[in-house]
Amino acid sequence: MASVRPAKNSVAQGDGRSRRGGQSMKWLKRMRILVILSPAMILALAGCSGAPVDKTLQAEELLGTAGFRLKMADTQAKVERIRRIPQKQVVRGLVKGQEVYVWADAAGCRCYYAGTRKNYEQLVQIQQENQSQHRINLYDAQGNDPLWGDGADWEDALLGGS
Numbered sequence: 678m679a680s681v682r683p684a685k686n687s688v689a690q691g692d693g694r695s696r697r698g699g700q701s702m703k704w705l706k707r708m709r710i711l712v713i714l715s716p717a718m719i720l721a722l723a724g725c726s727g728a729p730v731d732k733t734l735q736a737e738e739l740l741g742t743a744g745f746r747l748k749m750a751d752t753q754a755k756v757e758r759i760r761r762i763p764q765k766q767v768v769r770g771l772v773k774g775q776e777v778y779v780w781a782d783a784a785g786c787r788c789y790y791a792g793t794r795k796n797y798e799q800l801v802q803i804q805q806e807n808q809s810q811h812r813i814n815l816y817d818a819q820g821n822d823p824l825w826g827d828g829a830d831w832e833d834a835l836l837g838g839s
Contacts, residue, residue: 732765733765733782733785733786736765736780737786737790739800739803739804739807740767740780740790740792740800741790742803743792743796743797743799743800743803744792744793744795744796744799745778745780745790745791745792745796745800746790746791746792747788747789747790748788748789748790748791749786749787749788750783750787750788750789751787756783756787759781759782759783759787759788759789760781760783762779762781762783762789763781764781764782764783764784765780765781765782766780767779767780767797767800768780769797776793776794777791777792777793778791778792778793778794778796778797779791779792
């Protein structure tokens with residue numbers, strides 16, 4: 678007589694294969710969502726960083742706008758001379774009894790900017806105006822932000838208005 682084997686039922690046997698199958702499907706769904714959303718999140722975060730800022734270029738533009746004169750260190754002796762000056766900052770000095778302001782970049786452009794007290798005062802004024810404009814732009818952005826709203830809702834809740 679041939680023996681009859683009972684059919685294997687994974688649920689009846691309790692080996693957990695069907696439960697694992699369900700878990701693997703959930704895992705696959707989660708991975709699929711992760712794969713779809715990852716590039717979007719990366720792009721969103723990269724967009725928040727904005728364009729890279731070249732501080733040296735910004736400084737050179739400000740110096741030129743304030744009237745500082747660009748001078749190239751075209752000989753090794755001039756390069757050595759401007760290396761002794763604190764780099765990428767405006768410093769005050771006296772040359773032949775005259776007050777001068779110098780900004781040097783020996784490693785980058787191998788140049789320096791030279792100006793008078795009037796140029797330096799103009800530079801400070803431009804920097805202050807830029808900072809003020811930046812603050813205004815920030816406040817304006819908050820005012821136009823839908824999350825800030827018109828202010829009435831939170832003001833009423835906070836101040837007990839009607």
